[in-house]
Amino acid sequence: xxxxxxxxxxxxxxxxxxxxxxxxxxxxxxxxxxxxxxxxxxxxxxxxxxxxxxxxxx
Numbered sequence: 001x002x003x004x005x006x007x008x009x010x011x012x013x014x015x016x017x018x019x020x021x022x023x024x025x026x027x028x029x030x031x032x033x034x035x036x037x038x039x040x041x042x043x044x045x046x047x048x049x050x051x052x053x054x055x056x057x058x
Contacts, residue, residue, distance in 0.1 A: 007053045010046035017042030 017038040025034015 004057060008049050010049040013045040013049070014039070014042035017045065 018035060019038070021034040021036070021038015021041070022031055023034070025031040025037070028034065
């Protein structure tokens with residue numbers, strides 16, 4: 001049996017950042033750009049977490 005911990009779930013970061021980007025973008029008057037920026041930030045966070053998990057052998 002493996003003693004490693006399960007990988008981190010990073011999908012929540014993507015979902016929350018898309019929603020936050022939409023809200024911030026709407027306040028600025030550019031909701032579509034906000035969604036795109038939120039998606040980019042969420043994917044970047046998810047990739048960083050994946051890379052950290054991969055380097056730790058999870």
